[in-house]
Amino acid sequence: MKDKYNLIWLRRDLRLSDNAAVHHALQSNRQLLFYFNFDTEILDQLENRADARVNFIHSELQKINHQLGKLGSSLVVKLGLARECMTQVLQEYPIAKVYANKDYELFAIDRDKSIENICKSQQVEFQLYKDQVIFEEQEITKKDGKAYTIYTPYMKKWRSEFDSTVHQPLEYKLSSSNTAQIEWKKMPSLEDIRFTNSSIKIPAFNLSSEMLNNYEARRNFPALKATSNLGVHLRFGTISIRKAVQEALKGDDQFLNELIWREFFIQILANFPKVETECFKSAYNNMEWINNEKDFEKWTNGKTGFPIVDAGMRELKATGNMHNRVRMIAASFLVKDLLIDWRWGEAYFANHLLDYDLAANNGNWQWVAGCGCDAAPYFRVFNPTEQQKKFDPDMEYIRKWVPEFGTEKYPKQMIDHKFARIRALETYKKALQSELI
Numbered sequence: 001m002k003d004k005y006n007l008i009w010l011r012r013d014l015r016l017s018d019n020a021a022v023h024h025a026l027q028s029n030r031q032l033l034f035y036f037n038f039d040t041e042i043l044d045q046l047e048n049r050a051d052a053r054v055n056f057i058h059s060e061l062q063k064i065n066h067q068l069g070k071l072g073s074s075l076v077v078k079l080g081l082a083r084e085c086m087t088q089v090l091q092e093y094p095i096a097k098v099y100a101n102k103d104y105e106l107f108a109i110d111r112d113k114s115i116e117n118i119c120k121s122q123q124v125e126f127q128l129y130k131d132q133v134i135f136e137e138q139e140i141t142k143k144d145g146k147a148y149t150i151y152t153p154y155m156k157k158w159r160s161e162f163d164s165t166v167h168q169p170l171e172y173k174l175s176s177s178n179t180a181q182i183e184w185k186k187m188p189s190l191e192d193i194r195f196t197n198s199s200i201k202i203p204a205f206n207l208s209s210e211m212l213n214n215y216e217a218r219r220n221f222p223a224l225k226a227t228s229n230l231g232v233h234l235r236f237g238t239i240s241i242r243k244a245v246q247e248a249l250k251g252d253d254q255f256l257n258e259l260i261w262r263e264f265f266i267q268i269l270a271n272f273p274k275v276e277t278e279c280f281k282s283a284y285n286n287m288e289w290i291n292n293e294k295d296f297e298k299w300t301n302g303k304t305g306f307p308i309v310d311a312g313m314r315e316l317k318a319t320g321n322m323h324n325r326v327r328m329i330a331a332s333f334l335v336k337d338l339l340i341d342w343r344w345g346e347a348y349f350a351n352h353l354l355d356y357d358l359a360a361n362n363g364n365w366q367w368v369a370g371c372g373c374d375a376a377p378y379f380r381v382f383n384p385t386e387q388q389k390k391f392d393p394d395m396e397y398i399r400k401w402v403p404e405f406g407t408e409k410y411p412k413q414m415i416d417h418k419f420a421r422i423r424a425l426e427t428y429k430k431a432l433q434s435e436l437i
């Protein structure tokens with residue numbers, strides 16, 4: 001079958017090296033043909049035509065296409081619905097087997113099933129591989145085989161199962177003899193896929209020993225820029241999790257713990273897909289949210305009168321990023337102080353975060369709202385003023401994003417935090433009681 005190709009369908013794994021699908025495809029003697037689909041079902045949902053994430057995907061694919069060009073190959077790119085595009089590719093090229101890396105989101109699972117059916121109907125094999133995580137779905141479970149729903153025991157088991165000699169980056173070499181030798185084609189432009197240039201640039205990741213060794217001590221201070229910026233790169237796979245973990249092992253324990261948080265939420269989404277729309281703890285589905293649209297607007301515009309919240313929301317709009325500590329404070333303010341449904345905040349973050357990832361975003365929003373996978377109940381209500389004193393004591397971060405703070409132009413606090421805290425606790429209590437009746 002030397003005349004047929006193995007098709008590598010790239011999705012959230014935008015790299016040629018250390019890629020599980022590529023590694024497996026190279027075990028056969030067929031040449032590899034690389035393919036990417038700009039899926040209009042996903043792209044049409046994006047509100048912003050200058051979406052920085054689409055820009056990033058586009059520029060990473062251009063790099064891949066140039067790398068393939070050097071090997072005498074080319075990236076096959078299609079714009080349209082996944083099913084229609086795959087059908088075209090199977091018509092245009094002789095394909096024996098499609099290789100792709102597993103995606104644990106419901107939308108992707110359904111899409112992959114329908115693509116598998118198309119392949120089968122054309123006598124083409126279709127196989128998915130684990131690549132996005134070290135341990136997937138059912139690999140880290142409790143003694144009774146059930147999924148963990150609390151992070152700390154999950155993290156301990158994860159660490160005990162991890163083997164640095166096994167979970168290594170994948171080594172192989174692509175060459176002109178194992179890639180499909182086809183005419184090189186230029187990628188379609190951003191305009192061709194109906195997008196435009198974004199002014200937001202994706203920051204490079206930082207895994208320096210300085211960052212890794214000081215991570216725990218510095219990670220909570222938004223003015224310090226002391227975190228890795230890995231989020232967006234793990235989201236689109238411009239670095240593999242195997243490589244990220246290998247680097248994390250050189251730093252303090254806390255950094256690896258954060259990567260384990262990522263896997264914790266990915267396995268929660270895979271094992272409890274209902275969390276995509278519902279509270280993990282179903283009692284909280286009875287919450288009586290106020291959902292005031294004007295309040296929501298003040299939050300999104302960074303005009304709440306609480307400078308740490310406003311700084312975060314403005315940072316998010318301007319850069320597509322928000323520091324983790326500030327994400328927790330801003331999210332808690334929306335859900336607990338304003339009693340706005342966590343799903344509103346989740347959707348807003350999904351639109352704006354460069355590192356938006358369904359599992360992490362959903363898991364963290366539910367964690368902050370107290371309705372998710374957390375050992376503690378709903379009692380934690382972040383005090384934005386105390387948080388600011390602790391984590392931005394010199395107001396360096398606030399001065400950067402809220403320059404009018406301290407002047408007449410800055411809005412008054414939109415709510416009294418003490419009052420809001422008591423109201424939140426009562427509303428949560430009522431929701432839980434109504435489930436017991």
Ligand SMILES: Cc1cc2nc3c(=O)[nH]c(=O)nc-3n(C[C@H](O)[C@H](O)[C@H](O)COP(=O)(O)OP(=O)(O)OC[C@H]3O[C@@H](n4cnc5c(N)ncnc54)[C@H](O)[C@@H]3O)c2cc1C
Nearest residue numbers: 227228229230231258262324327328355356357360361364
């Ligand atoms: C309300 C809320 C929403 C969030 N939404 C997302 C999201 O959509 N996508 C996302 O990747 N992270 C999300 N996070 C988690 C966290 O804020 C980001 O991963 C982190 O800020 C990204 O910056 P970094 O890469 O410099 O992280 P670092 O601090 O350098 O951490 C390294 C990596 O560990 C992982 N990680 C760290 N913290 C968490 C966490 N709490 N949960 C899951 N993974 C984590 C990420 O992959 C991150 O890139 C959210 C947190 C909150 C509170």
